[in-house]
Amino acid sequence: MGNYVKTGLILMAFTLVVGVLLAGIYVLTKEPIEKADLSNQLRAMKTVLTDPNSGRSVVPEQEIPTSTAQLEKMIWRKADSETVFSSSVWKGAIYSPIYHIKSTEGKEIAIVSAGASGYGGDVKILAAFIQAERGFDLFRLEVMDFSQETPGLGAKISEERVKARFFDFTTENLERGLKVDKDTGIGSLSSPAGINEAKKDGIVYVSDLMTGATITPRAVANAVNTITEYLSAEWGEK
Structure with missing residues (x-):
């Protein structure tokens, strides 16, 4: 005992x-x-608010957040849980909070975190959508988490040249949902002009940069589509 x-x-x-x-x-x-x-978060926020061509911020420099307090002032939507919205169509989620800021030209900008299933887990992005004449345009995005993706394949999603393929999609391009080229059967494109032309149909061409990887870029496309679905319904309620 x-x-x-x-x-x-x-x-x-x-x-x-x-x-x-x-x-x-x-x-x-x-x-x-x-x-x-x-x-x-602050680094990514600054990145998605910077024009990739000119290197200039699309918002006044003093408005770019540098602290938690400044981020909190930018909050547009916040949920009690981690998720603000889940899409049954695109199988993606939008994470709380969603931020809002105005450009130097006075245009509304929504800055949204979202994710969708990749090869080994959720691929998460932070994206800036700018007010357009009708709706909103996808300006730029940053890949925040791709830790479960395969090195040399899906992990290439973090490369600047790959991310750039997701920039500058207009309202019209986004309406039917972004798709990666391997899901469309458009075949090989060899010129920048052809790749940009494909954007008009909402096609993100990545086969030349991510050979053998489809699931990861599809996850980014689905995350973008989830944001588009949400903003289409909620954009006017800022």
């Missing part, structure tokens, strides 16, 4: 020590992780 009690006390003490150590590790790492997450 005494041995059972002794063993029980040892196990209890061991569990207590492990619990204290884990709590200590959590306390020590929580703040650095939060700072890193904020830094990544």
Whole structure:
């Protein structure tokens, strides 16, 4: 009987020590992780608000957020849960919060985080949509999380030249939903003019840059389509 009690006390003490150590590790790492997450968010926010051609911000420089407090002032929609909206059509989700800002020309800009299923997990993006004459245009996006995608294949989605294929889609291009070229059967395109022409039909041509990878760029397209679906219904309620 005494041995059972002794063993029980040892196990209890061991569990207590492990619990204290884990709590200590959590306390020590929580703040650095939060700072890193904020830094990544602010960096991505600045990126999607920068014209990739001119390198200039499309909003006044002083309006680009540099702190949590400034981000909070930009919030347009916020949910109690992580997700603001889920699409049954595109199998994607929009994450809380959604941000709003005005361009130097006075145009409304929605900055939205979204994700859809990739090869090994959700591929997450941050995208800026700018008010157009009718609806909104996809201006630029940044890939925020692709950690489960295959190196050398789907992981190429983070390359600047790949991300650029998703830039500058107009309202008309977005209406029927973005599609990656391998899902359309358009065949090989060899010129920038042909790739840009395909955009008019909502086609993102990536086969030349991501040979053998379809699921990951499709996830980005579906994330964009999820945002488009949401903004089509909610855009006028800012």
